[in-house]
Amino acid sequence: MNNTIEIRGLTRRYGKLEAVNGLNLSVRAGCCYGFFGRNGAGKTTTIKCLLNLLRPTAGTVRVFGLDPQKNEVAVKSRLAYVPDAVAFYPWMTVRDTLEYFASFRTHWNRDIETDLLARFGLTAAQKASTLSRGQKTQLALITAICPEPELLVLDEPTSGLDPIVRREFIETVIGAYQSGDPENRTVFVSTHLISEFEGLIDQFTIIEQGCELLTMEADHARDRFKKIRARFAQTPPPLRLPCALRVTLNGREAEILANGNSEQLIAELESLRPEEVRCESLSLEEIFVASRILTPSVQ
């Protein structure tokens, strides 16, 4: 098994509530994997099962080919995790916190630590309790990157942060983390701020009500799902385009969603002599928003 993460038929119940229901997912090494879903879709539950913070009700989870329940230390020593809300011991300073985290690791890159402290403008002597939310996330990112783990698990890392901190966060993941040993640097990120991670994502899964809705390569998805806008001289008659995913008419303008057949749809539209036809890809965020319309036609 060469995949960094391999999830088969994962189910996790809280009492009667099925948070995750038969989820399958594979993340290859060196890939940046996006895990998208609405609030309550089961993202955090899945991530907690990866980290053995929760036991699956059914199904198997493998990280580096190992079972996180049986080989907890072996798995955890090779990954790092940044949760959405980070908490540090309030009495520790930034320096204390870094030493504390480093004491659990066999490897700690001091150069990266110095670089990132300077980049984020964090003062080593400052108490963790006085850090702002953005600074706490920055500190958490430093503790995650300095051990240079093979897998970086990010759970809603940028929610609640200001745009500059979010930008720095992503640049740090790309720069300080990913470029060290790119073949062996895997990122698994759950987020609903998809547009910010758009350039980073190689592959993604959209999860809804604990089930996988759509899994695709990002480039392939953008190639396949397109938005065609056509403007006509007069309000056109109702457009009969059976192979379109969705047709929205708005006065003289029509918006058509295409699933891999944009050329055919454009040809059909051309026969109606529109004034203008434009075609663009859906962004990952638009794919996420429209995923319920998009998916029946994929399977």
Next chain:
Amino acid sequence: MLFQIDFQSGKPVYLQLVDQVRYAAAAGALRPGEPLPSIRPLAEELRVNRNTIAKAYTELESQGVIETIPGKGCFLKDNHSPFTKAVRQKLLFKEIDQAVVTAHHLQVDREAFLAMIKERLDYFERKAAVAEDEGSKTTPRRTP
């Protein structure tokens, strides 16, 4: 060199980078022997996966546009077509056909289309000449 990424253009990001390097080379914004930005800062700046940049550079290398010198980086090559004349022609026909089809739909007739092509050729030649001129004034040309 300024790259611009458009996630909605329908073209894979790495191919956008490939095209932009080729455009810059044709317009003289990037001259033979000049280095391309290195992967990490470019990835950070564009906020795209470093694998995407690496893929673009690999593609440019296989097209013979750039060459990689280990430990130094990527540089624009001097004479950059490794293809035979027939292959070059075929590749170019594909692109020309596309423009011809677009011209047809926009009701641009033969003479106007040919005039436009001439105009664009002149434009690139002028741009390259200006870049060459400025280059010889400021930075000494280096060959890797």
